[in-house]
Amino acid sequence: MKNYLFISLIAFAASIIAGCGQRDSQNVIQGDAAEQVYVAPGEYDEFYCFMSGGYSGQITAYGLPSGRLLKEVPVFSKYPENGYGYSEETKAMFQTSYGEVPWDDSHHIELSQTDGNFDGRWLFVNGNNTPRIARVDLSTFETVEILEIPDVAGLHCAPFITENSEYLVSGTRFSIPIPQKDVSIDSYKENFKGLINYVSLDQEHGHMSLAFQIEMPGFNYDLARNGKGKSHGWSFLTTYNSEQAHTLLEVNASQMDKDLMAVVNWKKAEEYMEEGRFTERETNYRHNVMDEETGIAESRKMTKTKILKPEDCPGMVYFVPVPKSPHGCDVDPTGEYIVGNGKLSADMSVYSFDKIQEAIANEDFDGDFEGIPIINYESALDGIVKKPGLGPLHTEFDGKGNAYTTFFISSEVVKWDVETKEVLDRQSTFYSPGHLVIPGGETKNPDGKYLVAMNKITKDRYLPTGPELAHSAQLFDISGEKMKLLLDFPTKGEPHYAQAIKADKVQPNAKKFFRIEDNKHPYRAQGESKTKVERDGKNVHVYMTAIRSHLAPDNIEGIKMGDTVYFHLTNLEQDWDVPHGFAIQGANNAELLVMPGQTRTLKYVPNRVGVLAMYCTDFCSALHQEMSGYLRVSPENSNVKLKWGLSDEFGTKEDWRKLQEEAAG
């Protein structure tokens, strides 16, 4: 009896507590949701979910199903937290043809693929504002390459990958004069063009290079997907503004009943490239690559691009009409169905790859646009999903014949059958979802267990934090017939797209430290005996090491006003999770966070005479507080000798030579 009373009291208390929560979610949360997302202390999540950061310019890695933030990886925005963009090694990553651009707007995550499945090697993400594509190495979770895309504006439609990572496909969001010139904006129809870009990937190192660009009519290229399986070798890109408006697009680009989806045969484009049917054009863009051995990024100036024009290359590009202002363009796991979502349309059009091929073979065209054939809408269409919701944006697949589409305006996720086009289920999201992700949802073999909706509006979902709120993500269980809401979690920046991958495809490759023996940095100090301070005119190079718990040298004298000091810090540790930090008072940049075995450089220009403190910023050991030192700065005309060292080994260059000879003897 006592036990029974106890249990019922608990149940009652729990129901009261639950009642305090959101009314809306109370209707949808069922039974064992907490158990399904609970990852016990010390255990791992089943999936990595990589989310773009939108206006943060970065990406984040979350664990699924827990929704725990594992890491923020800086990509397009400088990051004082670890010195990315501030250290001498990483500054070059931010170079563009516009000079240094320290921020961007990251949108779409694409994981590398082999045979249509995620392989866990690399992650690619686009910079929307100053058109760029970045590569993140998934063994280190570091940004190792950024390629600028020339002659485009707003690289929203990027960087969509092909099934064997042959290419990253992208398109310009805003058409512009090519090459750039001083013309009236009114002359849009006459002067403005759009480019579709193919960036090829070197399969060993992942290095990107701009293979060719296709010159297209001046539309707004929005989103894309590549074919897979039977449709491998083709790309599909939605466009809006076939009206070619240049002002008040919200009205003027929504006049026509249908816009156009571009259908590109890239295998054909490759043939034309081999035949030399391209024109080479002078242009200007940057290619920034981190050297794998030195860890130093270099920015190369690029000056040429190869252009394919549809009029010279028959059979390379087609259009298919899509109802009203399409956004998402998604290909199902079989490669047969292509979903075109018209934002302003009540219905969704699903195209058949076979039917598109048949229409092309039969030249079943409905006119052309600037010479590019427009495939007859009815002939390409497989079927229509009737009135599934309002404002369809993006679709992912579960590998069991179902598609899941987000509806921004009606704020819901709708599950429908790809073959029958029948709506099977709908669940509210809180509120207004943009993208959604299913692990492997873009691949030939999705893992149809979870779905994450990335919502644009948060409102009352969390404790309020002033006018700005974290965007909310919502995790659904999609293993059953009906979708089941499991969890809300806040995200960083504004995630647009995300991709999720089984942890076991990434986890085994995780690098734990850099081998100190393999460090090829020109200013490395492979051991404390290699530490030194060298003057080169007004530049002073400090070859410094860090190990628990001291910096060496930790006393430096002989620096003068007008000098520029470069602290080259090598972390001598060879164990996992032992970074050392380095900061010096008044540095006008940031700190360094140096991984075990790595060398990183902080530039420092003293602005006053005196003795300045420096220290390790990462709590590394019980004696971390002791891990510090001093830099003495003397007046410009002083004759204080350059001396450095620690403990009783503090001395000049001559003293150091003697010490080393003794040690060697």
Add this chain to the structure above:
Amino acid sequence: MKNLMGILALSILFLIFSCGGSENGGEASSSSSSGSIDESSSAEAATSSKGVGEIKNLNLDDSLNVSMVFKGKQIVDMKCASCHKLTDKRVVGPGFEGVTNRRQPEWIMNMITNTDVMLAEDPTAQKLLEECLTRMPNQGLSVGDARDVLEFLRQNDEAKLGKRDEAYQEG
């Protein structure tokens, strides 16, 4: 009545949370007491332990292998010399001088290659940690690297003290 029930239920919930907390705490403290420190052993004194790790029994040649000494010196220079000097002076860790006379070669190699376990389980290593206060880091040396380092340490003892391997027990 409803309010009363609510308050009652909440206080029961509170009890449950506090129970859970103390149970976990109990478990944690019992597991941390597993590696006890042997108060009687002095860290710098000679010990007869071979330590904990994969190096069980080592056979040392009486003569030194010059190329191993050379390789060992390079490794020490890169990965060890920040904390261990070649003299008997303690900086972060103890000086290397005389180490092969105090410690069995197996102990030395286990300390290098199995650092975290040694610090958790070996009484001598724990005593040294108490004195030095900085955990010796795992510097990622292979067994082969550690053997080279040992050879260099033998050579260092011979050069500094004229005697080496006094803690070595054959077989």
